[in-house]
Amino acid sequence: MRARAAIRWSILVVVGIYLLLPILAMVEFSTRGAGSSRTLAAWRAIGTDADLVSAITVSVELALLTVAGTLLLLVPTMTWVQLRVPRMRRLVEFICLLPLTIPAIVIVVGIAPIYAWVNYLLGDSPLTLTFVYIVLVLPYAYRAIAAGLSGVDIVTLAEAARSLGASWRQVLLRIVIPNIRGGIISAAVISVALVLGEFTIASLLNFNTLQVVINLLGKRDAAVSVAVSVAALVFAFLLLLVLAQVAPRRRGAGMAEVEDA
Amino acid sequence: MPDDVTGAGTLVEAPARPGVAVRLVELRRSFGPVVALDGLSLEIVPGELVALLGPSGCGKTTALRALAGLQELDSGQVFVDGRDITRVSAHRRGMGMVFQAYSLFPNMTARENVAYGLRLRRVPAAQRRKRAGELLDLVGLASHAGHYPDQLSGGQQQRVALARALAIQPKVLLLDEPLSALDAKVRAQLRDEIRAVQREVGTTTLFVTHDQEEALAMADRVGVMSAGRLQQIASPVELYERPRTAFVAEFVGLTNRLAGTAGGGSVQLLGARVPLLPGSVESGPVTVLVRPESLLVTPAEPDAAERAAGRVLAATFLGALCRVRVRLDDGTVLLAQVSSVDVTQLAPGTPVRVGVRPAPVLAIAGSA
Ligand SMILES: Nc1ncnc2c1ncn2[C@@H]1O[C@H](COP(=O)(O)OP(=O)(O)OP(=O)(O)O)[C@@H](O)[C@H]1O
Ligand SMILES: [Mg+2]
Numbered sequence: 303m304r305a306r307a308a309i310r311w312s313i314l315v316v317v318g319i320y321l322l323l324p325i326l327a328m329v330e331f332s333t334r335g336a337g338s339s340r341t342l343a344a345w346r347a348i349g350t351d352a353d354l355v356s357a358i359t360v361s362v363e364l365a366l367l368t369v370a371g372t373l374l375l376l377v378p379t380m381t382w383v384q385l386r387v388p389r390m391r392r393l394v395e396f397i398c399l400l401p402l403t404i405p406a407i408v409i410v411v412g413i414a415p416i417y418a419w420v421n422y423l424l425g426d427s428p429l430t431l432t433f434v435y436i437v438l439v440l441p442y443a444y445r446a447i448a449a450g451l452s453g454v455d456i457v458t459l460a461e462a463a464r465s466l467g468a469s470w471r472q473v474l475l476r477i478v479i480p481n482i483r484g485g486i487i488s489a490a491v492i493s494v495a496l497v498l499g500e501f502t503i504a505s506l507l508n509f510n511t512l513q514v515v516i517n518l519l520g521k522r523d524a525a526v527s528v529a530v531s532v533a534a535l536v537f538a539f540l541l542l543l544v545l546a547q548v549a550p551r552r553r554g555a556g557m558a559e560v561e562d563a
Numbered sequence: 564m565p566d567d568v569t570g571a572g573t574l575v576e577a578p579a580r581p582g583v584a585v586r587l588v589e590l591r592r593s594f595g596p597v598v599a600l601d602g603l604s605l606e607i608v609p610g611e612l613v614a615l616l617g618p619s620g621c622g623k624t625t626a627l628r629a630l631a632g633l634q635e636l637d638s639g640q641v642f643v644d645g646r647d648i649t650r651v652s653a654h655r656r657g658m659g660m661v662f663q664a665y666s667l668f669p670n671m672t673a674r675e676n677v678a679y680g681l682r683l684r685r686v687p688a689a690q691r692r693k694r695a696g697e698l699l700d701l702v703g704l705a706s707h708a709g710h711y712p713d714q715l716s717g718g719q720q721q722r723v724a725l726a727r728a729l730a731i732q733p734k735v736l737l738l739d740e741p742l743s744a745l746d747a748k749v750r751a752q753l754r755d756e757i758r759a760v761q762r763e764v765g766t767t768t769l770f771v772t773h774d775q776e777e778a779l780a781m782a783d784r785v786g787v788m789s790a791g792r793l794q795q796i797a798s799p800v801e802l803y804e805r806p807r808t809a810f811v812a813e814f815v816g817l818t819n820r821l822a823g824t825a826g827g828g829s830v831q832l833l834g835a836r837v838p839l840l841p842g843s844v845e846s847g848p849v850t851v852l853v854r855p856e857s858l859l860v861t862p863a864e865p866d867a868a869e870r871a872a873g874r875v876l877a878a879t880f881l882g883a884l885c886r887v888r889v890r891l892d893d894g895t896v897l898l899a900q901v902s903s904v905d906v907t908q909l910a911p912g913t914p915v916r917v918g919v920r921p922a923p924v925l926a927i928a929g930s931a
Contacts, residue, residue: 455664455666458665459666459668461631461653461666462666462667462727464633464654465632465633465656465658465737466659466680466683466731467654467657467683468654472683481669
């Protein structure tokens with residue numbers, strides 16, 4: 303037993319060092335001052351650089367909109383398919399997983415003409431990126447919610463609720479959603495992480511999101527760009543921690559499967 | 564009054580609310596090539612508990628779900644309390660349903676589960692709580708009100724499900740093999756409890772099972788189904804003693820097939836004349852369906868000369884009763900039931916005489 307525990311811990315430590323080392327290096331680099339002094343100038347710049355602040359705002363807004371859009375799209379659809387038209391499940395799954403197989407660059411090329419229209423109709427706000435991002439996170443969110451749905455027999459639960467007098471809306475809100483919370487939260491987490499880290503599409507469509515601005519900054523002031531990157535990592539990590547706390551109150555349906563997605 | 568749950572006060576102490584009548588007319592439903600319901604008609608009188616009994620896949624669940632509104636029909640009509648509800652959607656039918664699979668809402672405690680239907684009916688919280696408490700008491704789980712489903716055993720979960728179904732004072736209570744996931748002992752106990760509760764509340768009940776013992780023990784009347792149709796519906800005693808078709812005779816209880824010669828309303832069988840049940844083939848060589856307890860097996864003695872002769876193959880001890888397998892001299896193998904007192908004389912290999920009691924039997928065409 304002892305030996306096993308030792309092996310386990312040493313694996314953890316090695317992996318921990320491997321993952322932490324670059325972050326520590328980034329922290330070290332971003333706090334490097336003139337000569338061998340330390341300075342937090344780069345970190346302070348995060349709050350004062352107007353471009354950066356607006357990029358952070360845009361990215362966070364994008365993340366929230368994407369999560370809301372994805373969940374509004376997927377949860378009712380997948381529930382409906384499972385309850386009413388189970389034979390359509392393969393098709394829906396195929397469609398939702400499709401973006402995985404299409405490289406981002408191809409998506410951009412394909413979507414650029416559509417965005418010409420989107421810009422024409424909705425203005426050129428970077429928030430219009432939400433549409434592409436929903437497509438982008440679809441496969442991951444689908445897997446997460448599907449895992450949540452497979453963890454409970456929602457067909458029987460829905461029938462029980464129906465016979466007790468629940469409308470379909472009540473079935474969705476009071477029965478299905480609370481019981482696939484784990485899956486929904488996983489879907490949200492992964493969506494946020496993806497949106498905050500997305501660079502290719504935003505850059506090619508010329509929107510100044512967080513990653514795009516970090517990249518630009520990197521050319522001008524490397525220390526600030528590295529500091530922001532670390533901050534973004536820490537933010538995502540904290541977000542994960544918070545969500546893991548609220549996630550599965552009674553059952554962890556859905557969390558496990560996303561981690562290997 | 565039917566939909567008024569709030570004013571009803573205590574369902575537990577109040578005199579039984581008279582149940583309502585149910586009528587299923589010519590229900591048809593196919594799933595591709597599979598005909599699940601093939602013109603099923605069924606009437607249930609108010610307050611009655613009817614069990615639908617039949618082999619797997621004969622359409623029992625489909626029939627129950629059609630009554631609950633959870634299954635669309637190709638054709639046919641459903642009447643409850645004289646009203647045609649064929650087109651009414653499930654959540655407006657006011658049926659209490661207990662499912663075969665565990666169906667409690669995992670995110671709610673036992674009490675919240677029971678109160679859920681009342682919450683949907685906007686019953687005030689205090690009243691909800693009170694009634695949920697009463698119903699949990701009725702099923703003997705008052706002390707588990709705060710438990711979540713995964714903290715309850717299978718039997719407890721099904722009891723809560725029963726309480727939940729009863730909480731809305733359903734027009735009809737629908738039970739789809741609610742006991743099949745439970746072990747034998749809990750099953751028998753819960754079976755009696757469900758029956759007692761049903762008597763107490765007086766709700767018209769349809770109970771689906773493929774377990775004949777369960778059906779016979781619980782129901783006022785048992786409907787035997789086969790291939791999407793009702794073969795016979797009758798009281799347990801009548802069903803057992805006067806089966807109308809060979810399917811019913813053989814599905815309900817054990818049956819021997821014996822060759823006989825019919826004529827004049829009776830049949831010549833094992834050296835005796837036995838009256839025929841209605842629906843029998845009336846003349847010529849027939850196959851007769853005889854219950855094990857209608858057969859008399861005695862050690863071979865000269866005075867029983869007119870009976871058929873045979874030898875005991877095996878005897879199975881079942882407690883007060885025993886089953887004896889006998890091979891007649893003509894090769895027919897029979898299963899007979901004798902009391903355990905007599906079985907000592909019937910060791911395997913013993914030569915015996917087999918006779919038949921004069922209880923009416925069903926004769927069908929063909930030779931055994
Ligand atoms: N949703 C469905 N899709 C396709 N076939 C179905 C469906 N529901 C039922 N069937 C078929 O209809 C027939 C009757 O099914 P049903 O569930 O009513 O049988 P049952 O008598 O309840 O059987 P069991 O005792 O096994 O529960 C079966 O052959 C079944 O395969
Ligand atoms: Mg069934």
